[in-house]
Amino acid sequence: xxxxxxxxxxxxxxxxxxxxxxxxxxxxxxxxxxxxxxxxxxxxxxxxxxxxxxxxxxxxxxxxxxxxxxxxxxxxxxxxxxxxxxxxxxxxxx
Amino acid sequence: xxxxxxxxxxxxxxxxxxxxxxxxxxxxxxxxxxxxxxxxxxxxxxxxxxxxxxxxxxxxxxxxxxxxxxxxxxxxxxxxxxxxxxxxxxxxxxxxxxxxxxxxxxxxxxxxxxxxxxxxxxxxxxxxxxxxxxxxxxxxxxxxxxxxxxxxxxxxxxxxxxxxxxxxxxxxxxxxxxxxxxxxxxxxxxxxxxxxxxxxxxxxxxxxxxxxxxxxxxxxxxxxxxxxxxxxxxxxxxxxxxxxxxxxxxxxxxxxxxxxxxxxxxxxxxxxxxxxxxxxxxxxxxxxxxxxxxxxxxxxxxxx
Numbered sequence: 001x002x003x004x005x006x007x008x009x010x011x012x013x014x015x016x017x018x019x020x021x022x023x024x025x026x027x028x029x030x031x032x033x034x035x036x037x038x039x040x041x042x043x044x045x046x047x048x049x050x051x052x053x054x055x056x057x058x059x060x061x062x063x064x065x066x067x068x069x070x071x072x073x074x075x076x077x078x079x080x081x082x083x084x085x086x087x088x089x090x091x092x093x094x
Numbered sequence: 095x096x097x098x099x100x101x102x103x104x105x106x107x108x109x110x111x112x113x114x115x116x117x118x119x120x121x122x123x124x125x126x127x128x129x130x131x132x133x134x135x136x137x138x139x140x141x142x143x144x145x146x147x148x149x150x151x152x153x154x155x156x157x158x159x160x161x162x163x164x165x166x167x168x169x170x171x172x173x174x175x176x177x178x179x180x181x182x183x184x185x186x187x188x189x190x191x192x193x194x195x196x197x198x199x200x201x202x203x204x205x206x207x208x209x210x211x212x213x214x215x216x217x218x219x220x221x222x223x224x225x226x227x228x229x230x231x232x233x234x235x236x237x238x239x240x241x242x243x244x245x246x247x248x249x250x251x252x253x254x255x256x257x258x259x260x261x262x263x264x265x266x267x268x269x270x271x272x273x274x275x276x277x278x279x280x281x282x283x284x285x286x287x288x289x290x291x292x293x294x295x296x297x298x299x300x301x302x303x304x305x306x307x308x309x310x311x312x313x314x315x316x317x318x319x320x321x322x323x324x325x326x327x328x329x330x331x332x333x334x335x336x337x338x339x340x341x342x343x344x345x346x347x348x349x350x351x352x353x354x355x356x357x358x359x360x361x362x363x364x365x366x367x368x369x370x371x372x373x374x375x376x377x378x379x380x381x382x383x384x385x386x387x388x389x390x391x392x393x394x395x396x397x398x
Binding site: 023024025028034035036037038039040043044056065066067068069 | 136139140142143144145146147149150151159160162163164165166167170171174
């Protein structure tokens, strides 16, 4: 299955700690992708069932900031992403 | 309002502090605008998500980039939402959807063309502003920081003006002849009568001397930064000694008083000092411009 380099960078950010829940800002910091590229990829992977997302469980007024949308790899997504990276012969991108 | 409007407004926004507030409002409007143009099922979620991620961004440019990126993301999301139009639950692994998106990933020609056009427009806007005087306005805002006159070297010694001659008109003194007649052998060294005290010489006048230096209209150091030195990463401070007449013109070729450590930078410093002839501030003595020689520092730092 073909996959863009940008998508692989997003997956790489999640594979560093597969159980972590990351916001778009976190993924952007880790992947270095522009927001115009990142958010379509996140939605794409969520639609494909590789990610699930939920709102951060905070009270915005007490936290002093808006709640974030957090993404997490699903077991399916983890397995598929691992397969993709295994096909490269190593675990991380250059 | 769209992303093109934002790009066109960038140079103006950089000119004033008031623009910071304007950029912040613009960023939020852009994100809201982008989210509302997304598919209705995602619109509210994307707006809240992007505004939350915006709050995690620091720096006006980073926030502006996020907002512009959201405009871009909306286009991609809308296009893919229509193109895919497949519920996420139709495939347990999502292979169908990912394959469709992968095929879409490969059709980047139109996006690249748009990106290139945007870059060309941005360069055009920058060139326009530079050609129409923005560079001069910016240069007026940035204070000159390179030419620093120093006084650590000994100032040029000039002969002090001759002291004022006191009025030494000969005074006729009446010395009474003593009644006592003394036979004194004739001697040329004999002093007759009391000594006349000479009035003390007046102290030399103290001059109010102000050392000269680079003056108004002195060339910009950046214009004489040798390109080879920039490429080699040379930075340093050269001390150049110049001799300037009362009109601010060089009366002799400038020389390097203290090397910057780079022959290229020293050469650039001498060229700059020569080019500044006529733009030096002459040394003054009691407010009167005089010829003098003095050193001054020239700092070359390409980060400036």
